[in-house]
Amino acid sequence: MQTIEPDISVNIGKLKLKNPVLCASGCFGYGQEYAELVDLSMLGGIILKGITLKERHGNPMPRIVETSAGMLNSVGLQNMGLSRFLREKLPLLSNIPTNVIANICGETPEEYATIAKELSNKDSIAALEINISCPNVSHGGMLFGQDMMLTFEVVNLVRKQTSLPLIVKLSPNVTDIASIARAAVDGGADAVSLINTLLGMAMNIKTKKPRLANITGGLSGPAIKPVALRMVWEVCKAINVPVIGQGGIMTWEDSLEFLLVGATAVCIGTANFVNPKASMEIVQGIKDYMKQHKMIELKAIRM
Amino acid sequence: MIQVTAKILEKEEVAPDHYRLALDAPLISKDASPGQFIHVNITSQYMPLLRRPFSIHRITPFGIEILFRIVGTGTKLLSEKRQGDELDIIGPLGHGFSIKNNAFTAILVAGGVGVAPLFALAERLRQFTEVRILIGSKTKTGVICLEKFEALGIDVQVATDDGSLGIKGVATDLLEDFLATSASPQLPIYGCGPMPMLRILSEIAHLYSSPCQISLEANMACGVGACLGCVAKIANPHSPSHFEYKRVCVDGPVFDAREILWR
Numbered sequence A: 001m002q003t004i005e006p007d008i009s010v011n012i013g014k015l016k017l018k019n020p021v022l023c024a025s026g027c028f029g030y031g032q033e034y035a036e037l038v039d040l041s042m043l044g045g046i047i048l049k050g051i052t053l054k055e056r057h058g059n060p061m062p063r064i065v066e067t068s069a070g071m072l073n074s075v076g077l078q079n080m081g082l083s084r085f086l087r088e089k090l091p092l093l094s095n096i097p098t099n100v101i102a103n104i105c106g107e108t109p110e111e112y113a114t115i116a117k118e119l120s121n122k123d124s125i126a127a128l129e130i131n132i133s134c135p136n137v138s139h140g141g142m143l144f145g146q147d148m149m150l151t152f153e154v155v156n157l158v159r160k161q162t163s164l165p166l167i168v169k170l171s172p173n174v175t176d177i178a179s180i181a182r183a184a185v186d187g188g189a190d191a192v193s194l195i196n197t198l199l200g201m202a203m204n205i206k207t208k209k210p211r212l213a214n215i216t217g218g219l220s221g222p223a224i225k226p227v228a229l230r231m232v233w234e235v236c237k238a239i240n241v242p243v244i245g246q247g248g249i250m251t252w253e254d255s256l257e258f259l260l261v262g263a264t265a266v267c268i269g270t271a272n273f274v275n276p277k278a279s280m281e282i283v284q285g286i287k288d289y290m291k292q293h294k295m296i297e298l299k300a301i302r303m
Numbered sequence B: 001m002i003q004v005t006a007k008i009l010e011k012e013e014v015a016p017d018h019y020r021l022a023l024d025a026p027l028i029s030k031d032a033s034p035g036q037f038i039h040v041n042i043t044s045q046y047m048p049l050l051r052r053p054f055s056i057h058r059i060t061p062f063g064i065e066i067l068f069r070i071v072g073t074g075t076k077l078l079s080e081k082r083q084g085d086e087l088d089i090i091g092p093l094g095h096g097f098s099i100k101n102n103a104f105t106a107i108l109v110a111g112g113v114g115v116a117p118l119f120a121l122a123e124r125l126r127q128f129t130e131v132r133i134l135i136g137s138k139t140k141t142g143v144i145c146l147e148k149f150e151a152l153g154i155d156v157q158v159a160t161d162d163g164s165l166g167i168k169g170v171a172t173d174l175l176e177d178f179l180a181t182s183a184s185p186q187l188p189i190y191g192c193g194p195m196p197m198l199r200i201l202s203e204i205a206h207l208y209s210s211p212c213q214i215s216l217e218a219n220m221a222c223g224v225g226a227c228l229g230c231v232a233k234i235a236n237p238h239s240p241s242h243f244e245y246k247r248v249c250v251d252g253p254v255f256d257a258r259e260i261l262w263r
């Protein structure tokens, strides 16, 4: 008997992904960094490191500490800023054999809009992810994602500047994530992605000082998966646009949990650091699972 | 850079809490140069989660060696691996020592397990120049690779904090003494060790106008330049703030000592 190759393509707004596996912002650089280790053409897409209007140095060291089954980071959105990005990185993106999604972050709603406008009509950028959830910057970032009105305002302003599919990246550091997700959809989001990192902290008991120079940082990795899954489930029930689930996904089994609660796609973040081939293995794992269960469409997983 | 499963060919306890592993990784060793490192996945469990970076201690046609000291969970687990076990490693990574073929004596300065990358460097430099190594350690048992350097015909001097071997003092004391009495100026210096030592080393090198390359350490996640978790503060006259954070894993771990901003 001939086995039919399952169709695992998904749509995020008008963007079609060949499979539901993306590499997460901040965890995959600009794609090139991993090109020798990962067959990028196997991925549904990659999301670039956050881009801000002006160059940002980021936070002092140490920026990373490992915690139980997870890690805290306080990189602080180090990036070269929009104009250098356009000059130095954008030309290289056309070599990347999958969808490239830009992740943008601003200190004001107007900054988000400016960056969005500049990145529209660029052949190599397939969609925008609006980061209203970065916990490591003192202005903007997560503050927008913690307030329904501000979320609406940022998304709405960006929506007016671009016809690219808009994904809004939500913060878990809120009391009611479903209401923020609704505000993002009302503002014009084509999809939401969650969760960004959970605000956390670690102490060095020898020096009695915080282990991160920035004191607090964002927790990611397997430790946050149950929290992430619960929030993705809540958001999937609350809105009718695609949800991109993430937070601690290490294996294809983890990604199935997110797809089961309603996520359309998943993002792989910290897992890349541990095993650069994780995203490829997850794509293959989902396919094999579907073949084994004789499923031909991704949505059959939920039935 | 490739990700391979490498068999442990040899394991040796070189000193209390210090181990050497020889890994079967010809595809990594053929591209490796001194000062580069490998990123090791110590366990497939989630504790510890992240890979751990280790300098390449020796480059052979069959593979590479690493030399490490137990400092925490990851290195403890690594020390429990046995000959024949397999390790998931990525390498060679980073920007190693730039080796110029000149006639000067090269001075290597190691603090503790900082000797690890300097052995690969010594083996390379030895092919065309005279090499001298100054090793500092807390105490006698932490002075590693001494005989191995001597077997290469390299002049070794030792300093220990407690005076149990060599002079009582630190490796940079040996360096100052040597430079103060040396007839030839501007000898190239290569250093690896704890940050406070490297800082003093840089100051001494500056004083004697010696070119100085040092290998830095930083907590790392990706090891390939993607996460920006591992940066060092580097002088940049073109930046309005006169500095930038560069990634230790790709722009380093070896930097020109003059570039580093210590505060």
Ligand SMILES: Cc1cc2nc3c(=O)[nH]c(=O)nc-3n(C[C@H](O)[C@H](O)[C@H](O)COP(=O)(O)OP(=O)(O)OC[C@H]3O[C@@H](n4cnc5c(N)ncnc54)[C@H](O)[C@@H]3O)c2cc1C
Pocket (backbone or CB within 6 Å): A066, B037, B048, B052, B053, B054, B055, B056, B066, B067, B068, B069, B070, B071, B072, B073, B074, B075, B076, B113, B116, B117, B216, B217, B218, B219, B220, B253
């Ligand atoms: C490029 C590079 C090359 C290295 N080469 C060698 C080598 O050849 N031999 C060797 O023994 N070690 C080397 N190290 C350091 C080694 O990576 C750490 O000792 C190791 O990651 C500690 O892991 P752990 O789980 O045992 O300790 P953890 O439990 O993670 O930490 C224990 C203690 O060690 C400190 N520590 C953790 N990571 C580092 C680090 N990267 N640098 C300095 N201190 C750290 C922690 O702050 C803590 O106090 C290198 C580091 C880098 C960045």
Ligand SMILES: Cc1cc2nc3c(=O)[nH]c(=O)nc-3n(C[C@H](O)[C@H](O)[C@H](O)COP(=O)(O)O)c2cc1C
Pocket (backbone or CB within 6 Å): A024, A025, A026, A027, A049, A050, A073, A075, A077, A103, A131, A134, A169, A195, A196, A197, A219, A220, A221, A222, A224, A246, A247, A248, A249, A267, A268, A269, A270, A271, B227, B228, B229
């Ligand atoms: C080192 C690091 C840097 C990150 N940088 C960004 C960023 O620039 N923009 C963003 O939206 N999310 C950023 N994130 C969050 C991740 O994209 C992801 O949402 C989060 O880590 C949870 O997924 P994970 O547990 O699979 O890593 C970063 C995460 C890490 C660990």
Ligand code: FES
Pocket (backbone or CB within 6 Å): B219, B220, B221, B222, B223, B224, B225, B226, B227, B228, B229, B230, B231, B247, B248, B249, B250
């Ligand atoms: S460890 Fe990720 S950039 Fe260096």
